[in-house]
Every structure is written in structure tokens, then in C-alpha cells.
Amino acid sequence: xxxxxxxxxxxxxxxxxxxRAVEAIYEAAAHPSCWPDALQAIxxxxxxxxxxxxxxxxxxxxxxxVSPTLLExxxxxxxxxxxxxxxxxxxxxxxxxxREEAFTDRHLVSQEEIEQHPIYTQxxxxxxxxxxxxxxxxxxxxxxxxxxxxRAKDKNAFSDxxxxxxxxxxxxxxxxxxxxxxxxxxxxxxxxxxxxxxxVNMAVAAVDSLKRVVFSNAAADALLGxxxxxxxxxxxxxxxxxxxxxxxxxxxxxAAAPGDFLDxxxxxxxxxxxxxxxxxxxxxxxxxxxPLDIESDFLMHARAIVLGVDPSAGAQADPTVVRDxxxxxxxxxxxxxxxxxxxxxxxAAQKLGIAEGTARVVLxxxxxxxxxxxxxxxxxxxxxxxLR
Numbered sequence: 001x002x003x004x005x006x007x008x009x010x011x012x013x014x015x016x017x018x019x020r021a022v023e024a025i026y027e028a029a030a031h032p033s034c035w036p037d038a039l040q041a042i043x044x045x046x047x048x049x050x051x052x053x054x055x056x057x058x059x060x061x062x063x064x065x066v067s068p069t070l071l072e073x074x075x076x077x078x079x080x081x082x083x084x085x086x087x088x089x090x091x092x093x094x095x096x097x098x099r100e101e102a103f104t105d106r107h108l109v110s111q112e113e114i115e116q117h118p119i120y121t122q123x124x125x126x127x128x129x130x131x132x133x134x135x136x137x138x139x140x141x142x143x144x145x146x147x148x149x150x151r152a153k154d155k156n157a158f159s160d161x162x163x164x165x166x167x168x169x170x171x172x173x174x175x176x177x178x179x180x181x182x183x184x185x186x187x188x189x190x191x192x193x194x195x196x197x198x199x200v201n202m203a204v205a206a207v208d209s210l211k212r213v214v215f216s217n218a219a220a221d222a223l224l225g226x227x228x229x230x231x232x233x234x235x236x237x238x239x240x241x242x243x244x245x246x247x248x249x250x251x252x253x254x255a256a257a258p259g260d261f262l263d264x265x266x267x268x269x270x271x272x273x274x275x276x277x278x279x280x281x282x283x284x285x286x287x288x289x290x291p292l293d294i295e296s297d298f299l300m301h302a303r304a305i306v307l308g309v310d311p312s313a314g315a316q317a318d319p320t321v322v323r324d325x326x327x328x329x330x331x332x333x334x335x336x337x338x339x340x341x342x343x344x345x346x347x348a349a350q351k352l353g354i355a356e357g358t359a360r361v362v363l364x365x366x367x368x369x370x371x372x373x374x375x376x377x378x379x380x381x382x383x384x385x386x387l388r
Contacts, residue, residue, distance in 0.1 A: 024038040025038045026172070029176040029284055030179065039066065042147070046158070046165065046166060050067030050150055052065075054148070057144075087105065091103065091108055093355070096362050098329075100167070101167050102167040104131065131158055133148070139177035139178045143181055179200075183200065203220035203223050204307060204308075207302060212233040223308050249281075250304050253284065253304035254285075285304055316338060317340060322337050322387060326366075326370050332365055335348055338351060339363060340375075340382040345359045
């Protein structure tokens, strides 16, 4: 039976379409060269022409990956139009203002601008495009990523239901990029997958269908002994509740039933005795799409990948962890992480590239959701949660 995913009310997308896109997204986790196909799969779910992934590091480096269908349009955009795209410019502010994490043209521009602005009448029209749906994600505190689905000019604008579906897909992309963004590194990209995973600066452990660890890199081994260990070839944590969460997450990825891909599980926090900040674990599925190269044949025996993040002492809290634990949007969590680390709203706004007034409005929403009333209380809350 071809079930459909419904968000709020209105037409949904088929479960099969959604699951195919999620499988493609996780295939790209260990094989970054698969991202163009994954982006196309995202577009297919939402009746789009293609998808653009734009990433930017905090040191100013940036880059794009696009669906094969958008190569010509993206080349034209980067050469002639990127400085004139009012949607991108306004979108930077909107991701903090909006209470929903995905948005589309009607949230950014007026009908008059759609009819008259050159970005619509010249650039988009030339390439047969018109509508976009965008979502911001953060696979790493130092990397900002945008996903933007482009739709043809003869189609209807994106609905709120479709934006909700995009946001769910974006969360899967965020999880996948936690690993693949590190594998994009030029030095590692020339290595085989086993070698690359061994050298990447993130803890990576692969487990088989019996939850036995069949691969772990040096970063993973370095985390063992304080809250996390391997016993009888299986990952073990001291807290029984956290162990149950980890086992359930791994079981879910091993089973990989279609319904299991509809939502993304929250990160798992492993408390430690020797350090205040916890290890943050993410569990990714290993899909069976496409051939595996010789260097990655260990994945033939693995069914899930466990990623471990060891937050640096004194560093700003990871916005995605703040988001998931406090029930915030990513924009709200970005502001909360900075202000909770001691920055003033003005300094946080400058760092995020938004107006100070916007930062203060967002901060009020953070206070309300977190049940605090002062910046010092927010900092104390993040400390109590061992996030800073």
C-alpha cells in the first residue's frame, strides 16, 4: 500500500518517495559524491526541479552542491545573480523571525516583487524556475547549511504542508552531514573510506545487526573509559536509561522499516565522571543503495553508524543540541547558545548577521520556552544541562 505523509492538512507526499529520499541522504553520509543524487531525491519528493545545498564555515569558506538538473542555473547564479537575490538576503533574517523552520517566497517577498523583480523576471524565468522552499540546518556548530528546493514556474507555490515535509527531510540531511561534511575535506577525499574514517576528527563506530562494533576509529577509541565503553564488542554506557535509548536508536536503524525514517531521533547525551560536558551520540543508518568500494567493504557487515561528539570545555553550546533539548527552533537555539555563552544580544546579533532588534525578539521567545527571565538564568540552565 502506498501510504501518504500528511502534515497539518492538505495533500501529502507518498511514504515511498520520502523514504527513498532519506535513504539517498544517508547513502551520502559515507559517500559524499552521492549528495547531488540525494538533493535530487529531496526535490522529487516536493515536486521540484532540483535542490541547492549551500554551506558556509565560520572562517568564511563556502561552497555549493546542486542537483544535476540545476547545474546550468547555479553557474549563472554564481556568476551574475548572487548579489541580487532578495530571497537569500531576506532569508537570513527570516530564519530567526519565523516560528517555523522552513519558508518560501511568500515569507520573503511581495507579490509585486515576484512580478517585477529581475531575480524573478530575468534569472528564474530564463531557467524555467519560480518558487523556492528553504530550510537552514547546522551539522556542526562551525558550519551553516541551507537547503533550497527550486520549483518550475508553471507549478503552484509551496504549501505549508510541503514546507513541513522539507523540514523533516532537512533534519535527516543535518544528521548525514555530521559525517560527510568532514569527509569533504580535500585531504581525506583522496583516501579510501576506511582510511578517511580512521583519520576524520569525529568519533565513528559501525555496528552490525547484532549491535557488535565492527569498526571504530581513533577518535572513538579516545572517548572510551569515561561514561562510554565497549564490552563484549558492544557499546555500553553506565546509565541504564541512556543505554536503553542507545539500544533503541541502533535497533531502529538496523530494522530500517519505512516508518522508522519519518522522523529524526534526538541526540543521546552520555554523562561522564571526569568531565562536566557529556558525549553527544548520533545514530545513522547504513543504507544498501549503490555499490560499495573495496575500501568500504567493512560496511557490508555494518547496519548502523554511531557518531560521537566530544564538546570542547568552555566552547559555545551546539545549537542543535540546545534546540532539541529545549524545544527551540534552530534560529532561537543559535541566539540562546551565544547569549548563554556570555555574549550580549548586540554581540550575538553581529555574529549571526542579523539586527539587534531581531536578536532581542528571539531571546524573549527563548526565555519563554526555557522558563527563564534573564541571560544569567539561561547561562545557568545550559550549564546545568552540561551544554557549556
